């Protein structure tokens with residue numbers, strides 16, 4: 001399944017996610033053709049169980065897809081729609097086609113069947129027709145909301161990707177269901193962290209490719225700059241962090257099923273967030289002035305790295321959660337946690 | 352080379368099933384073992400402990416049953432060795448035989464060599480050391496000068512090895528020596544299994560900066576060995592050594608050297624870390640989780656008969672950075688000076704590992720050499 005997914009999307013992205021398309025999207029031009037193709041391919045519904053209208057894929061099946069989204073600077077909310085639909089499916093609701101995103105932060109409340117409050121940092125908010133969020137009420141409730149009636153305060157990250165605020169006043173959700181208790185109220189934050197970790201891993205692969213190719217082509221002092229040991233070693237370190245991020249993201253997806261493998265997700269987001277800064281620094285250093293121009297494509301990737309590392313929990317945020325959980329358990333709990341991939345105390349701290 | 356070669360591989364259930372037993376037995380065997388000695392990790396030498404592990408079936412366990420091994424999967428071996436290291440058990444006596452020499456002899460050795468060495472290795476009774484480095488050949492290993500000259504059925508060896516860990520308490524050395532004259536330096540090298548009790552060998556321990564004796568100089572003066580001491584093919588020493596280095600560079604000993612200090616640090620910080628302590632301990636734990644996945648991915652490749660030299664170098668370099676960062680952070684996160692006499696467990700372990708840390712990015716290949724290998728894999732050279 002995974003190989004078919006990956007090769008299908010790689011072909012689609014190679015054709016349609018050009019530099020021009022990405023730049024136009026940053027300028028506010030929604031890539032209609034790209035989104036239509038993605039939607040027709042069915043990937044937005046991949047993680048929804050078959051009986052609820054999806055493809056019944058697992059997180060393990062889709063890590064490659066999310067990495068590709070990062071590698072191509074995909075300017076549409078495919079990862080977001082996949083997570084939103086996964087949560088609908090996990091809550092017994094049908095998956096939805098069309099433009100879809102999710103909100104993990106805010107103060108939504110549901111009372112008497114209507115939702116009020118605001119959500120912040122909604123990826124692609126202004127471009128989508130619906131979002132999935134969790135509203136507090138008698139029980140935490142998964143809600144599917146139309147953004148049509150909501151007040152919009154636009155915002156964007158360093159890559160010009162919409163990260164908007166919506167204000168809802170007594171809006172009736174399109175669908176609602178109690179959040180399954182096993183899933184936990186912070187599921188969207190954890191899921192968002194896992195998505196960004198894999199997107200960063202993909203972006204790091206792209207950064208590595210761009211950088212080593214450029215180092216092989218650019219000639220100074222009569223030889224390719226890649227033949228200078230100082231440059232080779234910087235790129236080697238970049239590749240180490242890229243490899244670590246890929247590995248950590250793969251582990252997080254592979255171990256996540258009906259619930260997220262919190263320890264692996266934390267590890268993935270921490271390693272990816274650290275790698276993002278290292279990679280951007282090496283890549284820009286090696287590219288010299290040309291990489292600092294708008295004309296060159298490097299910034300499409302590095303501007304995303306600089307934002308994604310902070311979204312859904314920075315290095316510091318997740319490290320502190322993990323560090324507190326480990327200290328709470330004492331030294332004796334560290335190694336068992338690492339080997340079984342779960343931290344008893346992590347649950348208390350994060351959920 | 353592509354970073355995609357790091358494929359996530361879970362430890363199979365039958366190998367994972369060993370872990371409980373290993374933990375229980377180690378908890379009992381090491382219940383009175385001092386914290387400061389746990390910091391020795393894979394440098395801790397205890398022949399009696401190695402024999403007990405051998406009797407338990409945990410040395411050479413991935414070697415064939417026919418030679419006294421356990422026919423266990425590389426993952427089963429991985430579970431056992433990572434548990435030993437995490438507990439800080441003294442495993443150095445048999446470590447090199449278990450990791451390198453045993454597999455090397457199984458792969459390249461003659462039947463007679465296998466019969467002579469493998470069962471004794473598996474019993475935890477035959478210890479090996481690795482004779483690669485020489486005074487003028489460290490990073491530039493292909494420049495070695497120790498030479499073996501054929502005299503009929505015999506070889507006469509002259510030269511010197513250095514930094515040979517455990518040479519003074521091992522039974523055999525697998526030495527890389529020059530057997531031919533070739534235009535390319537990597538040609539004409541061969542590996543010999545050298546019985547260290549033979550006349551013509553002088554072994555002199557070299558004190559390290561803490562005053563301990565782990566490594567040695569080894570002199571060969573007209574040392575005579577038989578034709579049967581050659582392992583593998585004459586002249587193929589270089590390719591044999593480079594394949595061996597993937598085993599040497601990817602295991603859990605390449606990122607667990609400072610685990611004892613991470614343990615004492617967590618306890619010194621206590622249950623309520625401040626923001627900086629929590630952040631740095633969490634970051635280290637995340638790195639540890641990831642290094643372990645990477646190391647397991649290389650293990651899977653080795654098990655599949657591949658030569659993941661590039662991936663192993665990635666694990667070794669990231670691992671050494673991690674191991675060296677732990678003492679740096681430990682002294683930064685707690686106001687507790689390191690003590691090499693007196694003081695609490697944490698202060699002692701901090702003193703010891705602070706002093707050991709420089710070696711982590713030397714032994715098994717330096718940072719620069721590893722990054723050179725990685726750059727070559729990326730097509731930069």
Ligand SMILES: Cc1cc2nc3c(=O)[nH]c(=O)nc-3n(C[C@H](O)[C@H](O)[C@H](O)COP(=O)(O)OP(=O)(O)OC[C@H]3O[C@@H](n4cnc5c(N)ncnc54)[C@H](O)[C@@H]3O)c2cc1C
Nearest residue numbers: 481482483484489490514515516710713714715716717719
């Ligand atoms: C604790 C310990 C145990 C050891 N155990 C063993 C053992 O059991 N068996 C064994 O054979 N060896 C052993 N070694 C030796 C180890 O493999 C060497 O120390 C290592 O290969 C480096 O060689 P060197 O010390 O001669 O340093 P050098 O090669 O002299 O290097 C010095 C510095 O120069 C740099 N350098 C060298 N060449 C280059 C280059 N081309 N480009 C850029 N920088 C370069 C190095 O990276 C390093 O920073 C051990 C070493 C230690 C510290």
